[in-house]
Amino acid sequence: MATNLSPDEARALRFDIEEFNTEYARILDAQDINAWPDFFTGDGFYRITGRENYDAGLTIGLVWCEGRPMMQDRAAAVKTTMVHAPRYLRHYNSNVRVIDVDADGTIHSESNYLVVETLMEEETRIFQAGLYIDEFVREDGALLLKARDCIYDSLLIPNDMVYPV
Amino acid sequence: MPDTPFIDDGSNLPLSELRWPDDDLTRIPDWIYTSEEVFQRERERIFFGETWCFVALEAEVPDPGSFKRSYVGDVPVIVSRDEDGEIHVFENRCAHRGVEFCRELRGKAENFTCPYHQWMYDLKGELMAVPFRRGDRGEGGMPKNFKLEEHNPKKLNVTTRHGVVFASFSDSVESLEEYLGPDNLEQFDVVFAGRKLKILGFYKNRLQGNWKLYHENLKDPYHATLLHVYLATFRLMVAGQKSAMICDESGRHSTMASTKDDDMVITEETASQMKAAFREGMELHDPEFLKYVEEFDSPWTVTMQIIWPNLIVQRELNTLGIRHIVPRGPHALDMYWTMFGYDDDTPEMDKHRLKQANLMGPSGYLGVDDNEAIKFLQDGFKHSYSDEGIVKLEPEKEGSTQTLISEASVRALYRHYREVMDI
Numbered sequence: 001m002a003t004n005l006s007p008d009e010a011r012a013l014r015f016d017i018e019e020f021n022t023e024y025a026r027i028l029d030a031q032d033i034n035a036w037p038d039f040f041t042g043d044g045f046y047r048i049t050g051r052e053n054y055d056a057g058l059t060i061g062l063v064w065c066e067g068r069p070m071m072q073d074r075a076a077a078v079k080t081t082m083v084h085a086p087r088y089l090r091h092y093n094s095n096v097r098v099i100d101v102d103a104d105g106t107i108h109s110e111s112n113y114l115v116v117e118t119l120m121e122e123e124t125r126i127f128q129a130g131l132y133i134d135e136f137v138r139e140d141g142a143l144l145l146k147a148r149d150c151i152y153d154s155l156l157i158p159n160d161m162v163y164p165v
Numbered sequence: 166m167p168d169t170p171f172i173d174d175g176s177n178l179p180l181s182e183l184r185w186p187d188d189d190l191t192r193i194p195d196w197i198y199t200s201e202e203v204f205q206r207e208r209e210r211i212f213f214g215e216t217w218c219f220v221a222l223e224a225e226v227p228d229p230g231s232f233k234r235s236y237v238g239d240v241p242v243i244v245s246r247d248e249d250g251e252i253h254v255f256e257n258r259c260a261h262r263g264v265e266f267c268r269e270l271r272g273k274a275e276n277f278t279c280p281y282h283q284w285m286y287d288l289k290g291e292l293m294a295v296p297f298r299r300g301d302r303g304e305g306g307m308p309k310n311f312k313l314e315e316h317n318p319k320k321l322n323v324t325t326r327h328g329v330v331f332a333s334f335s336d337s338v339e340s341l342e343e344y345l346g347p348d349n350l351e352q353f354d355v356v357f358a359g360r361k362l363k364i365l366g367f368y369k370n371r372l373q374g375n376w377k378l379y380h381e382n383l384k385d386p387y388h389a390t391l392l393h394v395y396l397a398t399f400r401l402m403v404a405g406q407k408s409a410m411i412c413d414e415s416g417r418h419s420t421m422a423s424t425k426d427d428d429m430v431i432t433e434e435t436a437s438q439m440k441a442a443f444r445e446g447m448e449l450h451d452p453e454f455l456k457y458v459e460e461f462d463s464p465w466t467v468t469m470q471i472i473w474p475n476l477i478v479q480r481e482l483n484t485l486g487i488r489h490i491v492p493r494g495p496h497a498l499d500m501y502w503t504m505f506g507y508d509d510d511t512p513e514m515d516k517h518r519l520k521q522a523n524l525m526g527p528s529g530y531l532g533v534d535d536n537e538a539i540k541f542l543q544d545g546f547k548h549s550y551s552d553e554g555i556v557k558l559e560p561e562k563e564g565s566t567q568t569l570i571s572e573a574s575v576r577a578l579y580r581h582y583r584e585v586m587d588i
Contacts, residue, residue: 048528052270053366060366060504062528064519069450074523080444081394083534085541156499157370160536161528 004101013098017109017136020143025091028163033078036164037071041137045147046071048165051130054151062157063164074164084162088118089127091165106146107136113150115165117158128154128165170547176200176495183588190576191557195546198375203588204495210585211474212238212492215338217324217331219476219489220244220254222503224328224362225271230288233271236491236501237332238475242321243267243277244330247288254332255290256319292316327357329487345472346413348565352420352470355463356480361508365518368502370527374539375546376474376492377582379500382535383471384419384578386410386569387558391442392538395530398444399455401425401467401481404435404569409465412564416577417473422465423569425457425482454520457482473581481531483514484521496543502526 005013020039027035040046047061065071096111110133117127130152136143150165174195175183180202186192197203212218220235221244232245234257241257259266259279266279276293277286285294292313300306321332324341331341342350372379382388389402396402401423408423436443449455457466460483470478477488489501504526506518525532556579559571563580566573 050367050369056366058364058366059515059519060368060522061519062368062526064523066516066520067451070454070520070523072450073454076447076450077395077530080447081398082530083392083394084537155369157368157527159373159527159540160370160533162533 005098010098013101013107014096014109016143017096017098017107017111017134018093020136021093021096021111021132025093028091028165029089031089031163033075033163034072036075037068040068040071040145040148041139042068044068044071044145046145046150046164047148048150048152048161050155051151051153052155054149062161078162078164082162084160086120087162089163090116092116093132105138107134107143109134109136113165125158126154127158128152128161130154130165170199172199172547174199174546174549174552176203180206180588185583185588186553190563190579191555191560193554193556193579195549195552195554197582197588198377198543198546199495201495203586204492206586206588207492208238212240213334214585215333215335216474217333217338217341217344217472218474219329219472219487220332221252221330222328222362222364222487222505223252223325223330224364224505225503226252226330228273230273230275231271232267232269232274232277232288234267234269236489237321237334239492239494241265241267242332243290244332245274245288245290251289252323252325252330253289254321254323254330255286255317256321258318259284260292260316260318261295286318290318290320292318327354327359328362329353329357345418346415348411349413349418349420349470349472352411352422352468353472353478355461355468356470356478356485358462362505363508363510363515365504365506365515365522367504368500368526370500370502370536371493372498372500372536372539373496374498374543375495376490376498378539378542379477379490379498379535380471380473380578381575382539383421383469383477384410384412384574385572386421386423387572388538389421389423390569391439392534393531394442394444394534395524397439397442398447399449400427400429400431401455402569403429403431404438405429405432406569407464408567408569410566410571410574412574412577414564416564416574416579416581418471419574419578420468420470422468424464425466454523455482456517458514458517473578479525481524482521483518484524485518486522486525496547500527 046065048063049061092114099108115127118124133149135147137146176196176199218237226246229248235244243257257267264279264281283296287293298307390404411420468480475490479486486504491499556572556575559573562573564577
């Protein structure tokens with residue numbers, strides 16, 4: 001629990017983040033990829049990288065986007081140019097932990113995520129387990145991601161990873 | 166539920182009964198992708214044969230004591246740097262009972278100790294100590310004539326060039342320079358010109374296809390203009406652009422090269438041939454993404470080099486990486502990616518490379534397409550009535566070519582492959 005918040009404040013914040021993540025997961029489950037960049041600030045940062053990279057301080061990402069325009073370009077590529085078999089994805093988010101709130105209001109938090117993938121004629125499988133390391137800010141009262149670092153444990157990716165998490 | 170395909174393409178027959186269809190290189194039988202016996206022979210004759218296999222970048226093992234887990238074929242090896250700075254490659258298997266003892270992906274060590282019975286190896290891969298070798302209070306212990314030096318893990322021959330480490334089980338393999346041939350050596354030296362590398366990070370993915378499909382993919386420029394909608398749409402590689410497929414004499418290595426041309430007019434005819442592969446009018450929100458910062462002594466803005474049997478050197482605009490193929494039986498391969506830049510890159514160049522890395526890898530704008538296509542291919546081989554494919558484009562050539570609309574280098578590869586495999 002965040003050290004500079006009262007228990008009630010931290011609980012309320014955690015609930016806000018859970019609501020945010022529920023909606024975030026909903027649009028990813030629906031593969032409404034064009035809505036995905038809107039969860040970020042205009043200058044937001046998004047990365048997916050393996051835990052081996054994160055632990056070693058290496059900067060590469062499977063996906064590495066700085067700013068909403070780059071995220072829009074990724075969304076467009078997923079939707080329009082990337083060739084892939086149809087699939088269902090389901091996103092689970094839990095263990096939200098508010099770590100700290102900066103003087104300027106930036107909220108630091110973490111949570112676990114799990115992605116379950118189903119190809120049309122194959123068994124459902126756990127696709128990826130990982131950790132979101134987040135920075136949230138409020139714009140007009142609503143939470144937006146200033147940064148989301150998705151750190152996956154599942155280092156050996158089954159085939160490929162089409163959608164962001 | 167494991168996939169248990171019913172395969173009736175001849176792959177269940179003994180190798181001695183398999184015949185390449187009419188000895189015709191324009192036809193490829195499915196059984197080279199599905200047979201366990203073929204895979205066994207590939208291990209023996211290719212991965213353990215007269216080849217140099219990629220195992221590491223020197224930048225991954227920068228200091229005395231640095232090590233990484235790696236593979237030659239599907240055999241786990243350790244790449245380590247000893248106290249004198251020399252690189253060693255040896256099998257990751259304890260000489261005692263066969264334990265794959267090094268479990269860390271990479272790190273630093275003074276020595277390696279097998280956890281099972283604490284046999285200890287030094288950084289050269291030599292057995293240094295066996296606990297209770299003389300027994301305990303006069304009882305037990307190794308035979309008196311037991312010699313440590315006779316029980317080292319299998320050591321491989323090692324060669325390096327400009328920061329890239331290769332290993333071979335063969336004592337008679339030619340030098341790496343001879344192995345690559347002059348034209349592919351020249352392309353290799355564009356990326357690895359002696360500039361110190363900076364590791365940006367790693368990816369790993371398991372592709373649901375035979376390892377040779379990745380070789381074919383990079384010897385098949387035809388697909389680049391059709392499968393990869395992104396390449397065509399953003400004019401990174403379009404039929405009619407300046408391009409080349411540069412093969413070595415043996416046909417096993419090749420470099421697919423092309424030059425981005427922003428001013429090229431895509432004719433109506435080309436656009437209509439590309440059909441779904443071309444999205445007219447699609448534009449980037451962040452156009453800086455595809456900027457090419459000139460940094461190489463090369464007329465090409467992209468070179469995809471594949472070095473037989475397990476290395477791809479990727480240079481797509483300013484994103485650089487190697488891909489290390491680890492075959493996993495006939496039906497799968499693991500791809501180990503190492504993305505890098507150069508040690509003297511500015512912070513701006515660092516960021517540019519990180520941004521452009523979105524093109525490649527298991528989530529890449531181009532990477533995803535290939536991974537999916539390779540699975541689709543293997544699916545086609547596993548569950549089929551028909552049992553061969555064709556590679557007939559540009560029939561008058563075999564090997565190097567100037568056009569993208571060609572399969573000449575796929576045929577060159579399979580001439581070499583058939584000789585080595587005796588099939």
